[in-house]
Amino acid sequence: MPPAHPFDDDKLREECGVFGVVGAADAANFVALGLHALQHRGQEAAGIAAYTAESGFQLAHRFGYVRDSFTNPALMRTLPGELSIGHVRYSTAGSKGQTAIRDVQPFFGEFSMGGAAIAHNGNITNAAALRRELIDRGSIFQSSSDTECIVHLMARSLQRDVPERMKDALRRVEGAYSIVAMTRTKLIGVRDPLGVRPLVLGRLDLGDRPGWVLSSETCALDIIGAEFVREVEPGEMVVITAGEGVRSFRPFEPREARFCIFEHVYFSRPDSSLGGRSVYETRAAIGVELAREAPVEADLVCPVPDSGTPAAIGFAQESGIPYGMGIIRNQYVGRTFIEPTEQIRNMGVRLKLNVNRALIRGKRVVLVDDSVVRGTTSRKIKEMILDAGAAEVHFRIASPPTAWPCFYGVDTPRREKLLAATMSEDEMRDHLGVDSLRFITLDGLYRAVGEAGGRDPARPRYCDACFSGDYPVAPSDMIEQGFRPREAAE
Template sequence: MDKDKVREECGVFGVKINTDEAAGLTYNALSALQHRGQEGAGIAVLKGSAILYHKNVGLVSEVFTQSVLGKMPGAEFAIGHVRYSTTGTNTKENTQPILTEYLRGRIATAHNGNIVNAAEIKSRLKSYGCDFAATNDSEVISSLIAYEALNTDSIEQAVINAVNQLRGSFSLVILSSKNKLIAVRDGFGFRPLCLGKNKHGWAVASESCALDCAGFEFVRDVLPGEMIAIDRNGNLESSMVIESDRKSFCIFEYIYFARSDSIIDNLSVYEARFNMGIQLAKEDPVEADIVCGVPDSGLEAAMGYAYQSGIPCVPGFTKNRYIGRSFIFPSQTQRDMAVRLKLNPLKANIEGKRVVLVDDSIVRGTTSAKIIKMMKSVGAKEVHMRVSSPPFRHSCHFGTDIDDEEKLVANQMSIADITKHIGADSLQYISIEGVESACSKSSLPFCTACFSGEYPMDIGHHTKRQFE
């Protein structure tokens, strides 16, 4: 696994429509959310009182072939998930949705986030006789909801009882055999979740781009602490079920995770990244001939930098879009060439030029070093690196897979030493204040703990790796 990149989150989707196309619409939505996780995918549908599902490791298009989708019966309810494993190994059992049966019914659950007290809850549920087949925190959530459902006739109340025991980040979609689709966003609002509607019904999704691709009009974001329940007749009920005095949205969603055509908490992701580039040019101007963004996540910030600085923005690389996520490099020499197989510098634009190179982050610095070396190998006169996130210094306990703190280059070297390490002529990161300013139109304040170390909740003795 390439640990020189911050890894994607998971993506969730749920739909209730009055046609029988729920599975197909979920497939379309998961394809639009593929950037949030490429390790596994799954869809669960409700047929009568039975929840049927298919899931496996792989991309959406690999897991759901035409023949597989053809075997999924017409249904009005469905939920889906794309996975990147922040907790638990990458196995079929850990792929979501998680199906849980209990005496009064069954539920399927899909989760984006990270539960910091999952180990304690799992231990308690085991003492009650609950069995676990997977090793992720999503199964803990599903089992907790099912356990709470034993004590109430209302699946909504069971969800409320369960989520108020969770500490950490979660955007959940839950499919109940009692003909209910339920969505919940944690009280801090760490992870995105939004609501869409069309003439046939309702949908909830991690990002608005998934609503677009499934044919739903974006209605609004699900509020932090809000639960939405949709019944078999398409009636929607909203209620605030989690109290939290503090809101704290993960700012790295705007920097990198989310797709640029999504709107999250009233802010366009594209606009946020463009503004980051503007802010970088204000904070760290440099004399140069061209601005280039590292595909794909650095492109919008590069445009913003060019707009503010007046330096033309040109393509710096050709991207090979046919290198698979599991491409195998048999030798070290081939592994060293992996970056060039994905990105090849455009000599016609770069040769003899002073380049401002814009990327979203630096984790270990090895990829940045390879990219800069490539640019200089085709004749770049100077390469000045500008980064649209502040330096990573701390672990994330809320679902973002950042490398161990001792392996983060910002904790090992000064900026001057990192500059030498990656071979740049200069290096500057955006400030924490600058990235917050770039995202100021967001309706929520931010979690910047991976940069500042100031966590929005007390994480106690929990460590990032405790549940993996």
């Protein structure tokens, strides 16, 4: 399935969002609302699993937006019960760009002690090796997803119950994962030892007893009126039942956390919180830092909507340059409904964004965006601004140059397709045809997210591999295919 429109094809895309509820009547309805709030994390397909003793496990998988399927009362009646999990996805591992319905999560497995459904955000970096091993031992895979490896590893475990089998399976897994799973009675959440991908715990006030919620982000707790309790810690497993509440386990060797720093820059919604920090406030702080590092004489600071907006506000406040909505986003553009000829594809950015000509004309404009990936969209936006009569165009980017692919659950082009992998900052400026181009430094980004001393190269707090080439978990499958990490490349 292609991107919704050409504009999105030049953005890094978070691959998944997960959500689960236990202890609430018609839990699947809560899950549908939570997935709607997490739609920005995956817009290709969605799925929900639910359980009751009477009907057993019931699963529904659909392509497209949550609102297009999981608001249908007839469909939701097929998902009864007080226990439910769900998932929204883009494709990373698996049939990228041509997803089959069998690749849509949650996945379900029937084990000797009962069934379990599982939904996963992240990427398993040794999935190809695990898959070969499991197939050699007789496993039959139904999907192309790396997540299915976990189901087969659980099936082969000799442990006595599903949580123990999951611990057993995940000890074989490398990479990044935040998992929400369910048995007949339990809601389970797990984060990998580095805590690369987010997962939070919430509590629902249902009167006689609490309901419990697991979610990729805090904004999805808000939509169902759940109270944020805490983040699931890196390397932690929580097992939750309606009657007993939350039990915590530490099944992995402790390691220093390396949370994905790009969650702060782009992936998470600005109304979420990460590590006790407001994402909106962090992005505004990135803009402040960017204005300090890369000042420019200009008349107008303009965000590339919507992800560049908080950073643009911070840049304007720090620089004293007026802020204005020089580019207006059409909120109602979906998939192109007419034949995608080359001419229509070239109009893709204009379908999504339009220039406020009266504001732009004659101005020296600073455009603030979250990232530059291939650069194709940046060039088109620059052309739109110049066509509207701007005197100068300056780009300020709220992340360092994206020079390395991510293997932990983000849809990143091959390294040679990344503009920053083959060009210097000055070469990128000339390629984009702008008057100036500056990125925030990696130290500046660390300062903006709360590390006053910048990035400590010996002990970086975050996963920043897409900027630094420093991979906290070796991308085993990709190295086997010929990828050369930074150390090897140098």
